[in-house]
Amino acid sequence: MLVNPGDELQEKCAVFGAFGSSNEAARLTYYGLWALQHRGQESSGIASSDGQEIYDHNDFGLVATVYHEEDIKKLKGNIAIGHNRYSTSGGRDECYNQPYIRKSRLFAFAHNGNLPSTEKLEKFLIEKNVAIEDLNDSGMMAAAISHHIKQGYTLENAIKKSYPLFEGIFSAVAMDKNKLVAFRDEFGVRPLSIAKFDKGYVVSSETCAFETIGAEFVREVNPGELVVIDKNGITSHQVVKGNQKLDIFEFVYFARPDSKIMGRSVNKVRENFGKILAMEYPVHADIVVPVPDSSVPAALGYSRQSGLPFEMALVKNRYINRTFIRPTAELRARDVALKLNPIIQALQNKRVILIDDSIVRGTTMKQVVKMLRGVGVSEVHLMISSPPVMFPDFYGINTPNQKDLIASRMSVEEIRKYLDADSLGFLSFEGMVKATGIDADNFCTSCFTGEYPAPIGKRSKTIRYINGRPSARKSSAKKLSENKVLV
Ligand code: AMP
DSSP: OOOSTTOOOOBOOEEEEEEOSSSOHHHHHHHHHHHTGGGOOSEEEEEEEOSSOEEEEEEESOHHHHOOHHHHHHSOSSEEEEEEEOBOTTOOOGGGOSSEEOTTOSOEEEEEEEOSOOHHHHHHHHHTTOOOTTOOHHHHHHHHHHHHHHTTOOHHHHHHHHGGGOOSEEEEEEEOSSOEEEEEOTTOOSOOEEEEETTEEEEESSTHHHHHHTOEEEEEOOTTEEEEEETTEEEEEEOSOOOOOEETHIIIIISOTTOEETTEEHHHHHHHHHHHHHHHSOOOOSEEEEOTTTTHHHHHHHHHHHOOOBOOOEEEOTTOOOOTTOSSHHHHHHHHHHHEEEOHHHHTTOEEEEEESOOSSSHHHHHHHHHHHHTTOSEEEEEESSOOOOSOOOSSOOOOOGGGOHHHHSOHHHHHHHHTOSEEEEOOHHHHHHHHTSOGGGEEOHHHHOOOSSOOGGGGGGOOOGGGSOOTHHHHHHHHHHHOBOO
């Protein structure tokens, strides 16, 4: 049993699905997974069907290395689903690669999200004599669906029957030999969208994949909705009442800037983060420098709002991955040094506003400030385009335990000193929400506020609240203004 409090088997993943008239669904899915590589780099897999069999291929590594032409050719048929996986420590085992296909090979299933509590699911499966020893949360979801299919339910009805057992977050795709199904939990914490392609449809974690393959966006799968895509087109089933709580961290860091979520361009929202940051923290400086790549739009926003020149003065080595989840602080620090290099001429004797999208453990900023000081920067002002991350994520993004989140144990002024910065400003909670143009009630903001919309089960015992209650919007905003360090 792998899923219990303290285990870090959380996954930030990508799913993609295709239903069409041609034999090319797997190839389409392959291109979709390329566009979604940023959501998972541990392993990749595709399942397909031609109406006769379910075929599959998966392996560890990037999409570029997992599939060869002969693999794609073997993935026959007009239906396919795919998955990119990114797990934390301890989760590197072939049996967790997705899509899941149970022994009976009746269907395939792929999941983005996380079930923080699997109690109900475990109890159900144990009662039905299903072995769960080698199953993580996604594997157990597949096992429950499989149980209901064996009882004679169609794929969509088997998923509907299983919904009450799924306590947590899922934006998922499934297929049998005739149809593609896409479904989301009641909160829609992870994104999932539908597009038209040729005579069929594709579904994807993010809309950036639609542009890659030339598909036309139709709409998002609604929270609590299940859609069936087959030869008759799309049928919608509202399985449970939806209560939209998209994870705002998708806008902050996770999603690709060329994606749209809830009708908003991720790039534009990030630029707005930077603009509002510049209004909240005006600083006298010479240049605005992003920590590439994720903070580039926010740095552009800061530069445009402040009138200070934007300078790409840090170069990212694109061939280094996984620095965030390395097991020791030393390894993570060395990886940051390998990943980022300063352009000395652009930085020497300059007062620099350094922008990053978030501070989690503080590793990146600590290293980058040291690097900038080392090349003769005269002042370093850190501007972060999100509020302090004080709580872990239990819904499918990879964050460390709360004790390792620097903002959960230090004030802003303490963090500034630790990072050796001249000043430090975090975007306010209100500023972050305002930048999206969407009402705060539509978001899961758990990593900033400790307010978890879906139950987190036993994991709630591992959470420490500031002032004995969810640190919530007000207290985090107060903490910020009290500690604002400006020049
Ligand atoms: P840290 O170095 O631990 O403070 O993490 C912050 C840096 O990691 C920032 O540069 C972010 O862009 C990046 N980051 C934030 N969240 C994640 C995540 N879940 N996975 C990988 N990188 C992340």
